[in-house]
Amino acid sequence: MQLKSLTQQAIQVLKLNHYKHFTKPSLKLYPHQWNWDSAFIAIGLSYFDEQRAQEEIISLLKGQWANGMIPHIVYSDSSGEYFPDANFWESEKNSDSPQYRLTSGITQQPILSFAALRVYQISKDKKKAENFLEKIFSNLFSYHKFLLEERDLTGEGLICTLHPWESGLDNSPRWDNILEKIKLTSPTKIRRVDNKLIDKQYRPTDKDYSIYFHIAKVLKKHNYQYKDYLKLPFVVQDVMFNSLALLSLEALKEISIIIQKDYEEINNWHNKLSNAINSILWSEEHKQFYDFDVISGEVINKLTLANCIPLALNLLDKVQIESIVNLISKNNNFWSDNGFPLSSISLASPEFNPKNYWRGPVWINMNWLIIQGLETQGFNGLAAKLSYETLHLISKNGFYEYFDPFTGKGYGTNNFSWTAALTIDLVKTIQTSDNITHYS
Numbered sequence: 001m002q003l004k005s006l007t008q009q010a011i012q013v014l015k016l017n018h019y020k021h022f023t024k025p026s027l028k029l030y031p032h033q034w035n036w037d038s039a040f041i042a043i044g045l046s047y048f049d050e051q052r053a054q055e056e057i058i059s060l061l062k063g064q065w066a067n068g069m070i071p072h073i074v075y076s077d078s079s080g081e082y083f084p085d086a087n088f089w090e091s092e093k094n095s096d097s098p099q100y101r102l103t104s105g106i107t108q109q110p111i112l113s114f115a116a117l118r119v120y121q122i123s124k125d126k127k128k129a130e131n132f133l134e135k136i137f138s139n140l141f142s143y144h145k146f147l148l149e150e151r152d153l154t155g156e157g158l159i160c161t162l163h164p165w166e167s168g169l170d171n172s173p174r175w176d177n178i179l180e181k182i183k184l185t186s187p188t189k190i191r192r193v194d195n196k197l198i199d200k201q202y203r204p205t206d207k208d209y210s211i212y213f214h215i216a217k218v219l220k221k222h223n224y225q226y227k228d229y230l231k232l233p234f235v236v237q238d239v240m241f242n243s244l245a246l247l248s249l250e251a252l253k254e255i256s257i258i259i260q261k262d263y264e265e266i267n268n269w270h271n272k273l274s275n276a277i278n279s280i281l282w283s284e285e286h287k288q289f290y291d292f293d294v295i296s297g298e299v300i301n302k303l304t305l306a307n308c309i310p311l312a313l314n315l316l317d318k319v320q321i322e323s324i325v326n327l328i329s330k331n332n333n334f335w336s337d338n339g340f341p342l343s344s345i346s347l348a349s350p351e352f353n354p355k356n357y358w359r360g361p362v363w364i365n366m367n368w369l370i371i372q373g374l375e376t377q378g379f380n381g382l383a384a385k386l387s388y389e390t391l392h393l394i395s396k397n398g399f400y401e402y403f404d405p406f407t408g409k410g411y412g413t414n415n416f417s418w419t420a421a422l423t424i425d426l427v428k429t430i431q432t433s434d435n436i437t438h439y440s
């Protein structure tokens, strides 16, 4: 495997998808700016264009709401059809939405502060990078404040997500039971572009889409204000979302030290969130982290890779670490003997489908997050092996959005930005690790 040429190809993908001050996840399928995509993209960019990496994040923050929410989509003026478009959301119904940017009305996996710190750590021009952190600190701070205060709807210290699109793992089987129970009162007219561009067997169903639209309409009806959260159709304490918020909060703490700003709130939020993740989302019985469905009051006991994301946190004990590492090791739930790691849901689960979106395929950002976790917990050998296998999959099949865990075939869109960006980071990490001789 030629790591140098793989990096060069990845850089070309990010150049191809560059538009004004940000990077589209994909030219046709996703022609706007997405929240967590931009976080991953900024990390990749920072290896070859520090200025552009910083601009990527600043551009996303232009869409931030006055209440601190960073929307899941900041719409661009570029050509290219995408639905739902900005008009669908009518975000102006909430006076906190920005005047000069069109955005969606929901947020997405909060990995941005973690990415901003990585951009700083990778950059060579530290003075400039420090100025960048100073410039964006109050934005990041108010985003965490929004999450930890406004989105802690139950008052238990956990952030609630209000739409499958907020999870970023849109049609994950974790949401099946909730979606199943939602009754559409009137037929929801849906317009789809995605399944005209990509074969529909690889995308969510029309039924899923009608419910996604329905939930979004309910949020819109509440003017994106949620005092009455028990009236909402989808309210979840999502393990992955809360874990990434905590990871980002740790990064925010570090950023505040770099720029010498001391904020007591960060420590308070941190303590509250770590305690809540460990006490509410950890199942002592199953030795696993599970999401919680606030509306039905039920634990969502499905096993997907998202349940393993807490591995990246510093709060786990030995039993918790071992149970997750065991799950993601070869020949177990997410890594078949002759296949490619890691499938997005357990290979053994009844919903597993190797081709369909977030219901089985390998996603590079998920592998990358697990690799961060393995490194945090000191499993450097396994982290290097997973990095190598991930790069091998990409070099064999291309910069696809997702991959078949058995054959490695790429699905969804090609030239997908976060696949390219994280390739650059994985190559760098592998090259600087002790395992270089083995894997280069």
Ligand code: 2M8
Binding pocket: 025, 030, 034, 035, 036, 037, 072, 165, 167, 168, 169, 170, 194
């Ligand atoms: C996918 O989600 C969008 C809706 O937000 C879509 O299907 O149209 C997800 O994979 C999400 O995680 C990702 O951020 C987005 C853009 O890559 O695409």
